[in-house]
Amino acid sequence: MLSMIRKTIIEFVDIDEEKITEETNFITDLNINSYDFANIIGRFEDNLGIEIPDRDLRKLETVKDVQEYLIKKLQ
Numbered sequence: 001m002l003s004m005i006r007k008t009i010i011e012f013v014d015i016d017e018e019k020i021t022e023e024t025n026f027i028t029d030l031n032i033n034s035y036d037f038a039n040i041i042g043r044f045e046d047n048l049g050i051e052i053p054d055r056d057l058r059k060l061e062t063v064k065d066v067q068e069y070l071i072k073k074l075q
Contacts, residue, residue: 001070001071002063004047005020005067008044008047009040011043012032012036013030013032013036021063022064022067023062023063023064026061026062027061037057038057044066048070056069
């Protein structure tokens with residue numbers, strides 16, 4: 001899951017994949033704006049065939065948050 005998340009992030013941010021850890025924060029570490037974050041989340045939705053409600057987006061601050069959320073959604 002982490003590898004898929006990393007690959008998706010690097011489509012939107014110019015960063016080496018191995019520099020993205022579970023602790024990486026989308027805003028403070030990657031300087032991702034809300035538009036790019038929405039696009040990243042949309043890519044997860046498309047790739048995994050799930051829907052992530054807007055109310056849940058506020059909870060997803062780090063790569064680990066997204067990873068845990070996606071794993072739960074897929075169960």
